[in-house]
C-alpha cells in the first residue's frame with residue numbers, strides 16, 4: 001500500500017540552499033524513493049515572488065513523489081502539520097563576517113519560529129536547523145518550544161562530517177564511500193574539531209585506521225583540521241556565496257539517516273542536545289558521533305579521547321557556551 005505523504009517544511013526556501021534542497025526532497029533523496037512528500041515552503045514577504053517561482057518550477061519538474069506544495073510567507077500556514085522541519089531561513093554570513101555577527105539577526109527569527117512549530121507542527125516533528133549560527137539557533141528553538149522533545153531538535157554538522165570524509169578520500173586517493181566514522185565534535189564553526197582517531201577505510205585487506213594509512217600525524221593534527229574548519233569560508237571566498245549544493249545534500253543525509261537509520265557499524269555527526277556525554281557541558285547543542293535506529297539518534301559511547309582531542313573538545317564547548325550567553329543577551 002502506498003505510504004501517506006510526509007509534510008516537509010523548508011524555511012528560507014527562496015534562498016540558495018532552498019533552491020538546491022527542494023528538488024532533492026521531491027526526488028526522494030531525503031526520505032526515500034517510496035515516500036511521497038508535500039513540501040511546505042516558507043520565506044519572508046520580500047521574497048514572495050521568488051518563492052512562487054520555486055513553486056512553479058517544482059510543478060514544472062513533475063516529480064512523481066511530490067503530492068503538493070504549500071508556498072507561503074505565513075509562518076503558521078507553513079508549520080501546520082509538518083513532520084519534518086528544515087530550518088534554512090535566516091541571514092547568511094558574508095565574506096569577512098564571523099558567525100557571531102549574524103547572531104542578533106537570527107536568534108529572534110528562531111525564537112518566533114519555535115513558537116509556531118510548537119503550536120502547529122505534527123506531534124513528533126523532527127527539526128533540523130541549518131541556518132547559522134546553527135547550534136545556537138537550534139538551542140534557541142529548543143528553549144522557546146519547550147513542548148517539542150529535545151531529542152527532536154538538531155542542527156547540521158553533517159556537511160562538516162562529509163567534508164572530513166572528502167578530505168581523507170582525496171589525501172589517500174580512495175573512494176569517499178570507503179571512508180567512515182570521522183567525527184565532528186562541537187560547533188558548526190571554525191572551532192569545530194574534526195577527529196579521525198576512530199575513522200577507517202575499507203581496503204582489499206580489510207578495514208584500516210585512517211591514522212595508520214595517512215601515516216602523517218602532523219598533517220592530520222594540523223592542516224587537515226584547518227581545511228575542514230575553514231571549508232565554509234573557502235567556499236564563500238571562491239563563490240562569493242556560502243555553500244549551497246553540499247549543504248542541501250548533507251541536510252538530506254542528516255534527515256535520511258535519522259529517519260531511516262545509519263548503516264550497521266557506521267556513525268555520523270549530528271548537532272544534538274548534550275546530555276553530558278564525553279564531559280561536554282549539558283545544555284548545549286553540540287555535535288557528537290551518533291547512530292540512528294527507528295527514528296531515534298543515540299550518542300556513540302566509550303570512544304577514547306586523548307589529551308589533544310580533549311583540548312579541542314573543551315575549546316569548541318567553550319565557544320558554544322559563549323555563543324549561548326551572547327544569544328541570550330541579544331534576546332533581552
Ligand SMILES: NC(=O)c1ccc[n+]([C@@H]2O[C@H](COP(=O)([O-])OP(=O)(O)OC[C@H]3O[C@@H](n4cnc5c(N)ncnc54)[C@H](O)[C@@H]3O)[C@@H](O)[C@H]2O)c1
Pocket residue numbers: 011012013014015016017018042043044047088089090091092093109129130131132133134156157159160188242243244247
Ligand atoms: N549548517 C551548515 O552546514 C550551513 C551550511 C551552509 C549555509 N548555512 C547557513 O544556512 C543559511 C541559509 O543560507 P543560504 O545560502 O540559503 O542563504 P540565502 O540568503 O540564499 O537564503 C536565506 C533565505 O532565508 C530567507 N529568510 C530570511 N529571514 C527569514 C525568516 N524569518 N523566515 C523565513 N525565511 C527567511 C531569505 O529571504 C532567503 O530567501 C545561512 O544562515 C547560512 O549561513 C549553514
Ligand SMILES: O=C(O)C[C@H](O)C(=O)O
Pocket residue numbers: 093132159231232233235242243
Ligand atoms: O561558513 C559559513 O557561514 C557557511 C556555512 O556554514 C558552511 O559551512 O559552508
